[in-house]
Amino acid sequence: LIASAMATAQSSGTVQPFSQDEKAQGAQAHTEIVQEFGGAMTGRQADYVRGVGQGIAVQSGLSAAPGDFTVTLLNSSVNNAFALPGGYIYCTRQLMALMNNEAELAGVLGHEVGHTAARHSRQRQRRAQRNTILAVLASVLGSAIGDNGGLLGSLGGLLQNNALQVAQLATLSYSRSQETEADNLGIRYLASAGYDPTALSAMLASLAAQTTLEARLAGQEGRSIPEWASTHPDPASRVRAALTTAQRLRVTNGRLNRDQFMNALDGVLYGDDPHQ
Numbered sequence: 001l002i003a004s005a006m007a008t009a010q011s012s013g014t015v016q017p018f019s020q021d022e023k024a025q026g027a028q029a030h031t032e033i034v035q036e037f038g039g040a041m042t043g044r045q046a047d048y049v050r051g052v053g054q055g056i057a058v059q060s061g062l063s064a065a066p067g068d069f070t071v072t073l074l075n076s077s078v079n080n081a082f083a084l085p086g087g088y089i090y091c092t093r094q095l096m097a098l099m100n101n102e103a104e105l106a107g108v109l110g111h112e113v114g115h116t117a118a119r120h121s122r123q124r125q126r127r128a129q130r131n132t133i134l135a136v137l138a139s140v141l142g143s144a145i146g147d148n149g150g151l152l153g154s155l156g157g158l159l160q161n162n163a164l165q166v167a168q169l170a171t172l173s174y175s176r177s178q179e180t181e182a183d184n185l186g187i188r189y190l191a192s193a194g195y196d197p198t199a200l201s202a203m204l205a206s207l208a209a210q211t212t213l214e215a216r217l218a219g220q221e222g223r224s225i226p227e228w229a230s231t232h233p234d235p236a237s238r239v240r241a242a243l244t245t246a247q248r249l250r251v252t253n254g255r256l257n258r259d260q261f262m263n264a265l266d267g268v269l270y271g272d273d274p275h276q
Contacts, residue, residue, distance in 0.1 A: 018085065026085045026088040027088075030088055033088075037075070038074055038076040038276060049096065053071030055106070056110040056113065056189050057109070062117055069087040072090050072091075074092045077094045077272050080092050080095060083113065083116045085116065089116075101199065104261075107203055108186075108203055110193075118178070195257075197245075198246040199256065201243035201246060
């Protein structure tokens with residue numbers, strides 16, 4: 001019911017702007033995320049990603065001010081992108097190197113903004129807190145000691161570690177329905193920003209192909225499921241669904257900005273950073 005209500009709100013354009021609490025929550029977890037993923041990159045590539053990300057983010061209705069969104073290019077050799085509450089959006093340089101044009105970059109960042117607009121992180125955080133509290137209760141009630149001080153102390157520690165939990169949850173998988181909703185929102189943002197909305201499906205296809213190649217090179221083809229796909233829709237089905245959704249919008253002459261992207265991509269480090 002929650003997902004259905006949020007999808008209805010998204011389709012009607014009545015997105016709730018992020019609150020001060022969400023901004024504070026994202027700001028607290030931002031440092032943890034940057035440290036975990038090799039630090040924030042600076043320079044022309046980072047500036048380019050920030051501009052594209054802010055341009056697509058304002059399509060969401062979360063805020064009309066580009067400066068309200070903090071878009072960070074991370075110095076990481078992991079293929080990943082994610083978002084925190086309050087307008088914090090991230091993409092790794094490794095994932096950027098798999099892209100072919102600016103529209104694909106905008107599609108990936110738009111997908112992450114879609115998670116934020118639909119409040120998927122909030123749903124996941126509440127579910128994680130509920131499960132943790134239940135685990136604490138079961139542990140305390142099942143112990144021979146069973147003193148109230150231990151229970152209150154455990155719950156107090158859980159609440160105090162909320163910011164750390166937000167950072168950890170940001171990189172975990174969403175549900176299949178949430179991923180599909182974020183895909184659909186990202187496609188809609190692409191179209192409203194003037195990009196070719198089929199770019200997200202093209203990027204998903206590239207990511208699936210890269211995952212298959214890495215598994216083949218490691219001799220693990222067909223034996224493992226990549227972390228990013230553990231709860232995602234089947235890659236091939238997801239690509240087809242995204243393409244179908246984009247084609248229904250009947251956008252003509254949507255821009256790709258391939259040359260601009262390739263100029264920005266030139267010089268981005270691929271693979272492990274020797275300094276790390």
